[in-house]
Amino acid sequence: MAKNPDNPKKPVKTPKSKAPNSKASRPDVQPIGPALAELLNPAINRGESGIGSSTGLQPPPDNSWDRRSGGEAAARARVAGPTEIDYVAQEFNRMLDALERQRDERAALVGHIEKLFRLARDVVLLIDPSGNVVEANDAAVAAYGYSLDELRGMNIRDLRTVEAQAAIDRDWQGASGPLGVLFETVNRRKDGSTFPVEVSAQTIDIEGKPYRQSFIRDITERKRAEQALHESEARFRSLTEMSSDFYWESDAEHRLTQRASADKSLSSVSVFQQGAQIGQRRWEIPYLSPDEAGWQAHRAVLDAHRPFRDFELSRLGADGTERYISISGDPVFDESGTFRGYRGVGTDITARKRAEGALQQEHARLLESERELLNAHESLAEADRLESVGRLAAGVAHEVKNPLTIIRLGTDYLAKQFSQESNQEVLDDIRAAIDRAEHVIRDLLDFSRQNPFAPRPTNINEVLDNAIRLIKHEIERRNIVIIRNRDDPMPPIYADPDRLVQVFINLLTNAAQAIGGDGRIEIVTRSICLSERDLEQTGTSTLRIGEPVVTVDIRDNGPGIPAEHEEKLFEPFFTTKPVGEGSGLGLAVSRSIVIMHRGSISISNRPEGGASALLMFRVDREHLTNEKANTGSR
Amino acid sequence: MKKRILVVDDEPAMTRMIKLNLEQTGRYEVRTENLGRMAIAAAREFRPDLILLDVMMPGMLGSEIAAQLQADPELRAIKFVFLTAMVTKEEALRSSGQIGGQAFIAKPISADDLCRVVEEHLRQ
Numbered sequence: 001m002a003k004n005p006d007n008p009k010k011p012v013k014t015p016k017s018k019a020p021n022s023k024a025s026r027p028d029v030q031p032i033g034p035a036l037a038e039l040l041n042p043a044i045n046r047g048e049s050g051i052g053s054s055t056g057l058q059p060p061p062d063n064s065w066d067r068r069s070g071g072e073a074a075a076r077a078r079v080a081g082p083t084e085i086d087y088v089a090q091e092f093n094r095m096l097d098a099l100e101r102q103r104d105e106r107a108a109l110v111g112h113i114e115k116l117f118r119l120a121r122d123v124v125l126l127i128d129p130s131g132n133v134v135e136a137n138d139a140a141v142a143a144y145g146y147s148l149d150e151l152r153g154m155n156i157r158d159l160r161t162v163e164a165q166a167a168i169d170r171d172w173q174g175a176s177g178p179l180g181v182l183f184e185t186v187n188r189r190k191d192g193s194t195f196p197v198e199v200s201a202q203t204i205d206i207e208g209k210p211y212r213q214s215f216i217r218d219i220t221e222r223k224r225a226e227q228a229l230h231e232s233e234a235r236f237r238s239l240t241e242m243s244s245d246f247y248w249e250s251d252a253e254h255r256l257t258q259r260a261s262a263d264k265s266l267s268s269v270s271v272f273q274q275g276a277q278i279g280q281r282r283w284e285i286p287y288l289s290p291d292e293a294g295w296q297a298h299r300a301v302l303d304a305h306r307p308f309r310d311f312e313l314s315r316l317g318a319d320g321t322e323r324y325i326s327i328s329g330d331p332v333f334d335e336s337g338t339f340r341g342y343r344g345v346g347t348d349i350t351a352r353k354r355a356e357g358a359l360q361q362e363h364a365r366l367l368e369s370e371r372e373l374l375n376a377h378e379s380l381a382e383a384d385r386l387e388s389v390g391r392l393a394a395g396v397a398h399e400v401k402n403p404l405t406i407i408r409l410g411t412d413y414l415a416k417q418f419s420q421e422s423n424q425e426v427l428d429d430i431r432a433a434i435d436r437a438e439h440v441i442r443d444l445l446d447f448s449r450q451n452p453f454a455p456r457p458t459n460i461n462e463v464l465d466n467a468i469r470l471i472k473h474e475i476e477r478r479n480i481v482i483i484r485n486r487d488d489p490m491p492p493i494y495a496d497p498d499r500l501v502q503v504f505i506n507l508l509t510n511a512a513q514a515i516g517g518d519g520r521i522e523i524v525t526r527s528i529c530l531s532e533r534d535l536e537q538t539g540t541s542t543l544r545i546g547e548p549v550v551t552v553d554i555r556d557n558g559p560g561i562p563a564e565h566e567e568k569l570f571e572p573f574f575t576t577k578p579v580g581e582g583s584g585l586g587l588a589v590s591r592s593i594v595i596m597h598r599g600s601i602s603i604s605n606r607p608e609g610g611a612s613a614l615l616m617f618r619v620d621r622e623h624l625t626n627e628k629a630n631t632g633s634r
Numbered sequence: 635m636k637k638r639i640l641v642v643d644d645e646p647a648m649t650r651m652i653k654l655n656l657e658q659t660g661r662y663e664v665r666t667e668n669l670g671r672m673a674i675a676a677a678r679e680f681r682p683d684l685i686l687l688d689v690m691m692p693g694m695l696g697s698e699i700a701a702q703l704q705a706d707p708e709l710r711a712i713k714f715v716f717l718t719a720m721v722t723k724e725e726a727l728r729s730s731g732q733i734g735g736q737a738f739i740a741k742p743i744s745a746d747d748l749c750r751v752v753e754e755h756l757r758q
Contacts (some may be wrong), residue, residue, distance in 0.1 A: 398690075401719035402645060405742035409651035412745030416658055431744075438742050445720075 077193065084456060121199075123216035129209050131155045143218060145190035156214070161186045161194050175212060176203040182477050188511045196223050243402075245348050248329075251341040254281050254302050270325060272315045288314045305331040305339045306359045312349065324353040373545070393444035400441055406436045443586065453499065453596060457492035460525055460550050468506035476511060482508075484526040491624075493550050493617040499593045506586040507554050508614045514558035514611065524553040527619070534616070544602070548619040555612045560605040569603055636663040637756050640680055642673045642699065643688035643717060652686065655745040670694030674702050677709055686739070686754055700736070708758065714754055715739055728739040 040562050076509070123143050126135040136151040144159060151252055157165055164186045171183040180202030203213040249258040256278050283295050290298075290313060300306045307330045317323035329344025341537065342561070363562040411434065415427040469483060475482060511521045528534070530547045543549060561569065570591045587603075599617040606612045639662050641649045649666035656662045669674045669688055670691040677685060685703070689696040694714055703709045716738040 361707045398719045401741045404643070405719075406651050407743055408742045409648075409655050409748070413651065413654045413658060416745075434742065442704060 003195045022167065041631040071290070076196075099157070120215075123214075123218075123431060125151075125156065125214045125216065128157055129211065131157060133213070140216075143189070143195075143216070144187070150161075150190075159187050170202065171199070175201050176210065187216070189232045195220050198222075199461065217238060225372060245325075246341075246346045248327075248346060249332075249341060249343045250281075250329075254299075254337055254342070255279050257341065272317060272600060281333060282313070282327075286315060289324075302342070306332075307331060308344075314353075317350075321350075323348065323350045325349060326394055338481075340350050340488075344573045353546060368544075397441040397444045400437065402435055404437055443589070454494050455496045455597070458495040458497045458500070459490055460495075460500075460552060461486050461488075461490050462494075463497045463500045464504055464523060464552070466499045466524065467508060470501070471505055471508055471512070475512055478512050478515065480512050480517070482517055482524045483520060485522060487525060487527045490525060490550060491527050492620045493599075494620040494622075495597050495617060499596070502588040503552075503593050503615070504552075506590045510586060510612070511554060511556035511558065511611070515556050516558070519557050521557075522553075524551075524555070526553075530616070543616060543618065550619060551614045552615040552617075553608060553612055554615075557610040560601065560611050566604075588611045637678060637684065638662070638682040638752070639752065640662045640672065640677055640682035640685045641666045641672075642668075642676075642685060642691070642696070644668055644670065644693075645688075648688070652748065655748060658745075659749055662752070670696070673699045674706070674709070677703065679713060679751060680704075682712060684710055684752060687714050687716050688722065689716050689718045689738075693751040707731060713750065713758070715755055717741060 010113055019553050046628055059172050119141055123140040124137045124139060125133050126419065128134050133151050133154050133156060136148060140151055141148055146154065162166065167185065171185060172181060175181045178198060182198070184196060186194050190264050196219050198217045198219045199213055199214055200217075203210045203212050205211070246259055246261040248256060248260075251257050259278065263484050274404075283299070298308070298311055307328075309328045311327045311329075312324060313325040313327070314322050326349045327344060327346045329342040330342055332340045334340050349426060379614050391438055408431065411427050411430045415424060415431075418424070418427075463486075508521065515521070527548070527550055530543055530545055530549050532545055533553075534549075535543065535545055570587050591601055594615060594617075599615060601615045603613045639656060641652045641664060641686055643649045643652075643666075646668050649668060650677075653664040653666050654665050665680050665682070665720065667673050670693050672688070673685075673694070687696040687699055696718075700716075703712060703714065713757075716736055718738050719741040737751075737755060739748065743751075
């Protein structure tokens with residue numbers, strides 16, 4: 001509240017009775033009819049000033065209104081006195097004032113419009129029915145470089161470039177309509193330079209003739225800005241296309257509103273069996289990944305209107321494979337800060353994902369190789385152990401052979417000396433015991449061959465031929481038929497044929513002994529790429545799926561292997577053969593030899609009866625390399 | 635006339651058993667020698683048709699004795715067959731009685747087989 005400077009405690013009075021105009025008017029003014037006055041302006045009688053004071057209802061102090069209207073005093077009614085006539089005169093003057101004001105305002109408006117016309121930034125031309133310029137503004141002079149006089153009388157056709165002249169009739173079509181026409185063309189200055197313009201034109205009727213008025217705007221800047229925008233847009237599109245496969249937008253409800261693909265990747269977007277459709281949310285389309293938790297996390301980000309990068313999802317591709325896309329997006333807000341949706345890009349990352357997968361597989365394979373190496377190392381260690389045992393056994397065997405020979409020859413001699421039947425039985429028992437000992441010793445020696453392991457490219461079929469020839473006597477004696485079934489040509493394996501022949505002699509002898517007599521042994525040799533099923537059959541860890549291998553399957557039609565023996569087959573000194581026929585070392589030796597070759601051996605019963613010994617060996621690496629080289633050069 | 639056979643082996647029991655079995659046939663006259671280094675002298679004196687020669691003997695290897703026999707013009711014609719305990723079953727199968735171009739008998743051997751092999755070599 002304002003304070004009175006003389007007496008701070010006394011509030012300042014509102015200037016009710018001290019208003020300057022009321023002081024000037026009240027003492028000299030005769031009151032008009034109170035009822036009418038009250039009706040016209042209640043403020044007067046109440047002695048209030050306020051807005052009423054400026055409306056001119058109070059009689060002027062000198063009884064003259066001239067001072068306020070200024071000029072033409074003669075036309076004004078003289079106010080003789082404070083009568084009702086005076087009031088009427090006052091009213092008349094007031095109306096006259098209003099009219100004058102209106103005329104003044106109109107004149108001012110016309111002046112203003114003329115000024116606007118003159119000074120308008122846009123070119124304004126008035127054109128007569130034959131296309132000649134009647135009037136032009138300053139902007140026209142500035143824009144075209146012609147003087148106003150030069151412009152007046154020029155045909156608008158001459159203001160256009162030659163190229164743009166042809167279109168003039170078409171551009172002006174419809175100019176007589178209520179909305180006129182709006183077109184762009186190119187104009188030419190006096191100096192011959194050109195500039196793009198936007199023309200807003202309309203036909204106006206002047207004294208019954210169709211004149212035309214044109215508002216012409218130089219749009220050079222706008223065109224430049226448009227061009228810059230266009231370039232910028234192209235640049236962004238190009239960048240987007242380079243870094244992503246499609247552009248997308250979604251609304252505040254996360255429904256897809258737009259999706260545009262670069263041409264090059266149209267195919268990669270349509271690779272899905274069911275891709276995103278306008279109006280759908282990302283998670284409303286069948287997907288393969290991420291899982292529920294992944295989507296929840298993504299939706300939490302969207303609902304928080306936060307930007308996101310590289311959100312990965314996968315759907316079933318049109319080709320039935322899993323296809324991945326990576327999506328990034330930024331929230332969009334309007335000027336008031338209201339969330340409007342998202343816009344972003346997406347990229348088909350299937351190739352990358354697959355490469356990653358392949359890498360992982362490769363890694364797994366590496367781990368597998370490492371495991372294999374360890375296994376191989378163990379196998380070698382086992383083979384080594386077996387060899388040491390064998391060498392020891394060989395030393396023993398040699399020392400045992402001489403006394404055995406002496407016993408044998410002594411027994412044979414005595415057998416001829418004593419013809420008594422009872423003596424013969426005793427001697428036969430001794431000879432059988434010597435045979436047994438001899439078998440064990442020879443097997444031990446086989447087991448411990450002193451020759452160093454000498455692998456070389458070897459044809460498995462030749463090794464088998466050799467083995468068969470060596471046991472031919474045994475086979476024929478038992479009336480057994482050997483059937484060969486071989487792939488030809490057979491790739492070489494890297495093996496020591498002298499050792500392998502031992503394996504096959506053992507296996508074939510076993511088969512022959514199992515059959516007993518009158519049977520058949522089928523030997524099937526194949527060159528294959530190892531399948532998962534093959535691998536299961538062998539139970540080995542030294543061979544890999546897909547690896548080229550040579551397999552030997554020795555099938556007999558004997559009684560097969562009793563279940564309780566299967567586990568022990570390869571244990572040293574395990575034998576089911578009658579006394580004197582086997583040492584129990586044959587399969588143990590065979591296995592150690594196969595292991596030495598990093599191959600596999602398994603023995604099983606065949607569904608159709610009899611047993612099968614399945615062996616697998618790697619194809620010689622050098623052979624494979626050469627093969628590949630040859631194939632490559634072909 | 636009986637064929638003469640010299641048996642050289644460091645083990646007396648071995649030479650005795652071979653001699654007994656061969657002589658039992660009544661077809662051979664057998665002399666034994668247990669010292670490798672005496673083998674050449676024994677051969678020169680006895681003039682055998684065939685020598686059965688143990689490979690592994692202390693002092694002198696059977697192969698060395700064989701080499702000396704081959705080098706001696708007077709003894710070169712004498713046939714010899716090695717006796718060895720070092721042969722495996724598989725080697726025996728493969729070699730058909732020959733190792734390194736030399737005939738051999740793998741120990742242990744039965745009396746019948748011994749006589750058969752000796753007879754075969756004498757006939758050659």
